[in-house]
Amino acid sequence: MSHSKNSNFHLLMFPWFAFGHMTPFLHLSNRLAERGYSSTFLLPIKAIQHLQHLNLYPHLITFHPLAVPHVEGLPEGTQTASDIPIQFTSLLAAAMDRTRDQVERVIRDTKPKLIIYDAAHWVPEITKAFGIKAINYSVVSAASIAIVLVPARNVPKDKPITEAELLVPPTGYPSSTVVLRGHEVRSLLFISQPFGEGITFYERIYKAMKESDALAIRTCNETEGKFCEYIGSQYGKPVFLTGPMLPEPPKTPLEDRWVKWLSGFQPGSVVFCAFGSQIVLEKNQFQELVLGLELTGLPFLVALKPPMGAATVEEALPKGFEARVKGRGVVWGGWVQQLMILEHPSVGCFVSHCGFGSMWESLMSDCRAVLIPHLGDQILNTRFMAEELKVAVEVVRDEKAWFSKEDLSKSIKSVMDKGSEMGSMLKENHRKWREMLNKGLMTSYVDKFIQNMHELVN
Numbered sequence: 039m040s041h042s043k044n045s046n047f048h049l050l051m052f053p054w055f056a057f058g059h060m061t062p063f064l065h066l067s068n069r070l071a072e073r074g075y076s077s078t079f080l081l082p083i084k085a086i087q088h089l090q091h092l093n094l095y096p097h098l099i100t101f102h103p104l105a106v107p108h109v110e111g112l113p114e115g116t117q118t119a120s121d122i123p124i125q126f127t128s129l130l131a132a133a134m135d136r137t138r139d140q141v142e143r144v145i146r147d148t149k150p151k152l153i154i155y156d157a158a159h160w161v162p163e164i165t166k167a168f169g170i171k172a173i174n175y176s177v178v179s180a181a182s183i184a185i186v187l188v189p190a191r192n193v194p195k196d197k198p199i200t201e202a203e204l205l206v207p208p209t210g211y212p213s214s215t216v217v218l219r220g221h222e223v224r225s226l227l228f229i230s231q232p233f234g235e236g237i238t239f240y241e242r243i244y245k246a247m248k249e250s251d252a253l254a255i256r257t258c259n260e261t262e263g264k265f266c267e268y269i270g271s272q273y274g275k276p277v278f279l280t281g282p283m284l285p286e287p288p289k290t291p292l293e294d295r296w297v298k299w300l301s302g303f304q305p306g307s308v309v310f311c312a313f314g315s316q317i318v319l320e321k322n323q324f325q326e327l328v329l330g331l332e333l334t335g336l337p338f339l340v341a342l343k344p345p346m347g348a349a350t351v352e353e354a355l356p357k358g359f360e361a362r363v364k365g366r367g368v369v370w371g372g373w374v375q376q377l378m379i380l381e382h383p384s385v386g387c388f389v390s391h392c393g394f395g396s397m398w399e400s401l402m403s404d405c406r407a408v409l410i411p412h413l414g415d416q417i418l419n420t421r422f423m424a425e426e427l428k429v430a431v432e433v434v435r436d437e438k439a440w441f442s443k444e445d446l447s448k449s450i451k452s453v454m455d456k457g458s459e460m461g462s463m464l465k466e467n468h469r470k471w472r473e474m475l476n477k478g479l480m481t482s483y484v485d486k487f488i489q490n491m492h493e494l495v496n
């Protein structure tokens with residue numbers, strides 16, 4: 039596809055100050071730069087050094103540093119969400135709001151054709167004054183937007199939303215299975231709490247979406263089409279899809295220690311378990327998890343952060359565990375190359391928290407998926423994988439969100455045992471989806487997104 043006008047089509051990218059947002063925005067910038075589109079990318083000064091290596095087109099993507107002002111109560115030097123515990127995020131949003139003058143100056147100086155932003159709800163006020171179009175880009179799944187962040191959600195203005203209110207999906211919500219049940223809705227109570235000065239999370243995102251010229255979502259029509267359609271009709275806006283914006287596969291090979299260890303096992307026999315970048319388990323749940331893996335009798339590799347109160351994973355392991363699983367089980371407390379591990383022929387099962395990135399990596403891999411979600415969007419992603427796409431099993435949890443070693447082991451075996459009907463059904467569905475969600479389809483999303491951008495500004 040050729041775009042004769044792309045050399046003067048300059049974009050401004052302005053993601054929320056968290057790596058889970060800045061990174062997919064940057065992947066989008068890269069895909070656009072690949073086709074000749076330049077962008078100015080607004081980032082907190084400190085984030086620039088962390089993201090530099092992901093900028094694949096430095097001659098087209100210019101990082102513009104923002105000085106994040108100090109807000110009372112926020113730890114000195116805070117610039118991104120990973121600098122602070124979650125309860126400080128509202129103050130970080132207040133700090134983001136105080137970068138407005140800097141953002142306005144950049145808009146005036148660079149005169150972009152359009153702005154792609156997310157949490158800065160005041161961006162459309164600036165762009166309207168300059169006659170520039172603004173696209174609000176959601177980087178989480180469409181289902182997790184559709185269930186809480188639409189006008190039909192009716193969030194009370196003067197009092198906090200209740201669990202009972204959250205249990206009922208908004209009118210017209212297009213699924214009866216991709217929902218939160220019972221105690222799980224507690225993870226959504228935050229939407230009526232402040233997120234910035236004098237504004238709640240819901241009000242902020244509602245405004246950011248409502249005032250935009252178009253909505254963009256990091257997903258595909260094939261998987262989440264009905265949720266995207268619902269969001270578009272709720273806001274009365276066009277919805278552009280970018281596809282999942284997965285990173286380019288890393289060029290560094292899998293670490294030697296894992297190549298050696300994994301090659302000692304039969305093809306498709308190893309269970310790999312990882313819970314992303316945020317989750318820290320309670321110590322007893324951590325122990326139950328590793329005992330559940332032991333119980334399967336299968337080889338396993340667990341890569342998790344040390345649980346609460348422990349400095350290392352080793353000191354938190356159950357008594358006698360290491361000796362019992364020696365030679366077939368490893369618990370690793372550091373970062374591993376998840377994508378490469380999932381691609382290793384010996385790995386046959388992926389036990390994950392179903393964060394958005396892991397969900398896609400799991401879908402695109404050959405591994406059977408067993409899911410133990412923790413946060414709101416992870417629970418919705420899990421329901422989507424298990425009940426809509428039917429490519430995964432979800433581990434049972436009780437009212438207190440506790441899962442037992444027996445249930446974990448049972449779930450893993452239900453997908454790994456040869457001759458298991460459940461396993462064969464999931465494998466067949468998974469194969470169909472993997473074939474459909476191929477590289478060509480992802481490329482066509484970027485082409486379509488570019489076409490959408492041109493239509494919007496013309």
Ligand SMILES: O=c1ccn([C@@H]2O[C@H](COP(=O)(O)OP(=O)(O)O[C@H]3O[C@H](CO)[C@@H](O)[C@H](O)[C@H]3O)[C@@H](O)[C@H]2O)c(=O)[nH]1
Pocket residue numbers: 058059177178312313314315316317341372373374375376377392393394395396397399413415416
């Ligand atoms: O040891 C590890 C652990 C993780 N990863 C990679 O890190 C990414 C993790 O991303 P994701 O699965 O999305 O997990 P989180 O970073 O924990 O996800 C946060 O951000 C997501 C949105 O981007 C939300 O869906 C989640 O709820 C939120 O926890 C993936 O690409 C993994 O391959 C590794 O390479 N090695």
